[in-house]
Amino acid sequence: MVNSQFDTTVAVYELSMAEMPFREHIEAHSLLKAVGDLHGLSVLDLSCGSGLYARRLRTAGAAQVVGVDESEAMIDHARQREEQEELGIRYVAGNAAEPIPGMDGRFDVVTAVYVLPHAPTKDVLEGMCATARRALRPDGGRFVAATLNPDFATDPQW
Numbered sequence: 001m002v003n004s005q006f007d008t009t010v011a012v013y014e015l016s017m018a019e020m021p022f023r024e025h026i027e028a029h030s031l032l033k034a035v036g037d038l039h040g041l042s043v044l045d046l047s048c049g050s051g052l053y054a055r056r057l058r059t060a061g062a063a064q065v066v067g068v069d070e071s072e073a074m075i076d077h078a079r080q081r082e083e084q085e086e087l088g089i090r091y092v093a094g095n096a097a098e099p100i101p102g103m104d105g106r107f108d109v110v111t112a113v114y115v116l117p118h119a120p121t122k123d124v125l126e127g128m129c130a131t132a133r134r135a136l137r138p139d140g141g142r143f144v145a146a147t148l149n150p151d152f153a154t155d156p157q158w
C-alpha cells in the first residue's frame with residue numbers, strides 16, 4: 001500500500017459514472033461488451049479504484065470478483081461499500097505492476113480501466129500486463145483494458 005495521488009480523488013471517481021455520461025454510455029457499454037458473458041466466471045479488476053467496475057462486473061453475473069488497487073483510500077472506500085451492499089467482492093491492496101500473492105492462474109477475465117496510461121515507465125506498464133497474464137488461467141482468458149486515446153486533451157471542453 002502506498003500514498004497515492006488517487007487518495008484524494010475517491011469521491012470524484014465514485015461519482016464519475018453518474019456525472020460523466022461518456023463513462024456510462026460509451027466506456028462502460030464498450031467495456032462490458034468486450035468482456036462478454038460473465039456468468040460463472042471469476043474476474044480480477046486491476047486498479048479497481050472505488051470499486052465502480054468491480055460492483056458492475058459482479059452484478060453483471062461474475063461468480064467471483066476481486067479488486068486490487070494501490071490507493072489505501074480507494075480500497076477503504078470500496079470495502080465500506082462492500083460492507084453496506086455485501087456483493088461478495090474481495091478488495092486487496094497492492095501494486096498491479098508487481099506479483100500479487102494468491103492471484104496467479106485463478107481468473108477467467110482481468111479488467112484494467114484507466115490504469116495502463118498511468119504507468120510512469122515501460123517497465124511498470126510491462127509489469128501490469130504481466131500481472132494480468134499471470135492472473136489468468138493457464139489455458140487462457142481475457143484481458144480487457146480501457147486506455148486513453150493518445151490525442152486525449154485535458155481541455156475542459158474535451
Ligand SMILES: C[S@@+](CC[C@H](N)C(=O)[O-])C[C@H]1O[C@@H](n2cnc3c(N)ncnc32)[C@H](O)[C@@H]1O
Binds near residue numbers: 096
Ligand atoms: C484513473 S483511476 C481509475 C479507477 C477505476 N478503475 C475507475 O475506472 O473508476 C486509476 C486507479 O489506478 C490505481 N493505480 C495506479 N497505479 C497503480 C498500480 N501500480 N497498482 C495498483 N493500482 C494503481 C489508482 O490508485 C487509481 O485508483
